[in-house]
Amino acid sequence: MAIQSINPLNGKRIKKYKADTAKVVREKIEAGHKAWLKWRNTGFEERARLLLQTAAVLEQQKKDLAVLMAMEMGKPLRDGVAEIEKCAAVCTYYAQKGAAFLNDEQVKTDARNSFVTYQPLGVVLAVMPWNFPYWQCFRFIAPALMAGNTGLLKHASNVPGCALSIEALLLKAGFPKGVFQTLLVGSNAVNGVIGHPFVKAITLTGSTAAGSQVAAQAGRQIKKTVLELGGSDPYLILEDADLELAARVCAQSRLINNGQSCIAAKRFIVVKKVEKEFTRLFLEQMRNKKLGDPLDVQTELGPMSRADLRDELHRQVQENIAAGATCILGGNIPEFKGKHAFYAPTILTGVKKGMSGYEEELFGPVACVITARNEAHAIEIANDTRFGLGAAVFTRDIKKGTRIAREQLQAGACFVNTLVKSDPRVPFGGIQQSGYGRELGSFGIKEFVNIKTVWQ
Template sequence: MNIVSRNPANGKPLKTYRGHSPKQVGQKIAQTHKAWLNWKNTSHEERRKLLTNMASVLQTRKSEFAVLMAQEMGKPINQGVAEIEKCASVCEYYAANAASFLKDQLIETDASKSFVSFQPIGVVLAIMPWNFPFWQVFRFLAPALAAGNCGVLKHASNVPGCALAIEDVVHQAGFPDNVFQTLLVASTMVEKIIENPLIQAVTITGSTNAGKQVAQKAGSLIKKAVLELGGSDAYIVLEDADLEKAAEACVNSRIINSGQSCIAAKRFIIVKAVQKEFTKLFLNKMESKKVGNPLDTATDIGPQARVELRNELHEQVKRSVKAGAKCILGGNLPKGRNAFYPPTILTKVKPGMPAYDEELFGPVAAIIIAKDEADAIRIANDSAFGLGSAIFTADREKGEKIAATQLQAGSCFVNSIVKSDPRLPFGGIKQSGYGRELGLFGIHEFVNIKTVFVAEN
């Protein structure tokens, strides 16, 4: 099987990669397991040194990798540089904190000594998407290696160059051979890989449907899984919000990565009292964004990752308009052999429309009008998804209370765009998945939380 990467800006092939056969996959997993038998015994100091080296390699090669992402999946070049810098930061974070996160925790019982120990479990399979082809991998890889685990990667088929580049970074940083390997395989091989007895756990970032299939397979084998799936993040704008700042944040969140982010703002829920003023500001800011060559530093929005994904997005827009939504910006399919889609705004969005019920994975914004604050919260929670949400209000105390207790999502931000941070746990609820990445909770997902009880002599 060959894997061909294509430039979504012009549809031209970039490079052909030879895929791994089932036999080669089995051999690679066995090699990684063998590497783990030694890696699990390394000191925290050794792991810290290598994670720090990895951060340095990423910083040194960030321009190179940003170009690679722009070519393989269309990420605007400036955003690509920022992504690699974020990957370096997660390596540095776990280099600095993993030892304390994994330190034995003494528990007072009737034993002579009792404590909780955090032990690595083995080889973890990562199934990762194309939209953040480096960051999605490193936010799994850094804590996994820091905890003494090893990993194998099944990356999206349109970013094989990124997948192999990550393997090269691990090698260049000085990690032992085979602690991390890339498997160039089709999605049809994933179930067999999960079945391999040397695979101890699986983490996936992807669509809800893909997550369901992985969870079903992993569950049938009693293997731990972490699912970071789709989202339809709601951004609430209340009557007392700073509308200029709110509109700026909403637009920036909607178009990040050309709109292809699970935690990008997708549903904009505006209280009726400020709908006209906000919509005008939002429209002006969306119109000002430049669509173009992802290698141009002036570009805000590059192409969608693949033509078929762009076409699916357009169908969602057309079905929403047919059902009564009004398109006030964009909504036209560009000509040519490319995957571009214009920034688009839909108003009069109601339940039953794709723009209300489904995830729009591209630069398409759905504006939904709420009667008041309570109605806005109701609409925000009226979703199958629960990844992130945000609320904009001048009353910070009220915003904090709503975010903490009333919004149904894994991450709730006040007067800010939703974003992942190495220091904070990240993940969703409902159809957006379960489990957490990053922070203290992320490194504890793939360890044996072991009770040790020592009786009196």
Template sequence: MKAINPLTGDLIKEYETLSSSEVSAKLERSERAFLSWKSLSYEERGAYLRRVSEVLEFRRRQLAGLMAEEMGKPVKAGMAEIDKCALVCSYYAEHAGQFLKQEQVNTDASESYITFQPLGVILAVMPWNFPFWQSFRFLAPGLMAGNTAVLKHASNVPGCALAIEEVLREAGLPADVFQTLLVGSSEVEEIIKNPIIKAVTLTGSTGAGMKVAGQAASLLKKAVLELGGSDPYIVLEDADIDLAASKCAESRLINTGQSCIAAKRFIVVEQVAGRFIESFKEKMAARKPGDPMDEQTEIGPMATVNLRDELHEQVQKSIKAGAKCILGGNIEKGPHAFYPPTILINVKEGMPAYDEEMFGPVASVIVVKDEAEAISVANSTVFGLGSAVFTQDLQRASKIAESMIDAGCCFINDYVRSIPELPFGGIKQSGYGRELGVYGIKEFVNVKTIYRP
């Protein structure tokens, strides 16, 4: 397993992968750790999670540098990611006991109630784009619920995967409550088949999610899937155009555009399309690529050259089909994986820029006649993760957000992001289940009914 620097193309380090027997031994240790971990009180588990939060904050610059080196995230964004991980640990340390407090229910019994019990060892299959946040947004609620966990991380961020284990060990968590498994994707099915694994959570592509979902379902094991997205951002005729353009540019370029919930399709009513495109182009062009180790850099290289080339192919196919590139769209020479902020206009159905997820800093602008057409275009996708609507009529915005857009969330006059307090996830081919909030911690527990006559 090799870690390659996307800025230079150089090999950072090569890692030995685990054998099947080594994986089995780790799972057995995780199962033994579960027996003692689940017996701790929420207060005791919370004390460990608070120490994890402290270690993360102490090591934030070093961990951000590791992300920059392995997958190109600018260190400024990396430090913000570590801060968010620390926050989610503190959040669940404080609230898990209340979220999973037994619920009394009035029935014909003398007493009946619902209790929430951990399932056991959970497998997490996580991606490279937010190598710490994606893992901790499962780990914090999962561990606080009393489960133990094993992590199969993306193969291009092995250093980050091992660093997560180091952080938890440094915080003093009991041995084997959390373990990293350095294995390839081809090994996931055998891990899911192991009877020790009680459930699986995956964040990744729709294809990977379908495969894991089928494997888990064949064994009647629960899965939570957060998959791809082609998030629509609707800009209506009464929107604050400068605000909309700023939020849209910020969302499109989060993590160099490599985010499931980054804005992808910008659906603009024709009455304001010219003004929006002009402002949007200005704000996209202002973000310049640079060395991710430089704290002034806003956009780093993409995670791999292959991902950059796949994105460029989507752009070129869209242009050949009639789209017009008004910003970026070119690849500079060199070993790096940079791709410039790019805007495509005249985007129509049948183009990759319309139909597919563009996982990089490429924006697809789609001009529509009115609100009705905007909503129709927004929903004309196999995905349903995030969405946003921009209008100064808040009553109108709430109606659209609540009942007209098919997505797991809709933000009004702002860009989509995941935060500890709110449930996060999608519908359609963006997956199922929820992370974060009270719903996230209840995904991997046994909701058990207790009845006494």
């Protein structure tokens, strides 16, 4: 079996890789376990030193890594550089904070001495997607390795160059061989890896369908999982919102990574009184983005990662239009110099319950505008979803916005007057079919440890 990377700009093959055989996969799992037996006994100081060195290597290589992302999945260069900088930041964060997060905690009981300690589990498998090929990985790598675990990466098959570069740069930073390894395998090999007794836990970022499959297999093995899955994030624009700010932020969030982000804004729920003006401003923001070659520093939107995903998105757009939605921008496959996987920034208005734009995740640069009668109706629509990853509310009344975000929006991360984003300092994850468990912050590093009681 071969794994190959295809340039989404022109459809040409970049490189062909030989997939790992079942024997090689077993050897890598065994090497990961053997490395863990030593790695778990290293001190936090040494782990932190290596994470800081990793941050330095990322900074040194950020331009080259951004080029690799642009070639393999179409991310514009400046976005790629920013992604690598964020990876360096998460390494630095856990190098500085990880030991404190995992310090023993004394608990007063009737024992002479009792405390809680956090001990690593062993080999953790990460199943990761293509859309943020470094960030999704490093937000697992930094806390997992700092906690004393070792890692195996099964990356998306269309970014094998990125996957191999991660292992290489960790080795360059000084991590011992076997502490982190990349598996070059297809998705059909994942169940076998999960079933290996040396693999103790699994983290997956991806679609709800993929998460369900991995959770089912892990459940049969009684192994811990963390799932960060799809989302259909609602952005509420209330009557008292700063509409220019809302339109600017909403366009930015919808078009992040060419709309290929689980926490990109998907559903724009606008109170009827301000719908006309917001839509006008939103249209201006969405139409003024420069589509082009991701290797061109002036490009704001590159191609989608694969032509088949672009075609599926176009099918969904046409389906919504046929069901009664109105396309006021885009809705077409642009003739962009004959290139491969581009899709025009698109706005659909009049989206209603029952349409795929209301019910599903549209993974690309397509915005669905939904009209709400009032604030209460907007909140009701926002929560009328099987997902629950992120949400945002726009209002000049910060106290009201905070109350809505805290108490009324059903999602793992709720923001006021700004876009939903992940940050190393705060936990990130969803509810319902957007997954469970948390990454980042103090919560993320404790997902893959044995929270052990010691009683004397």
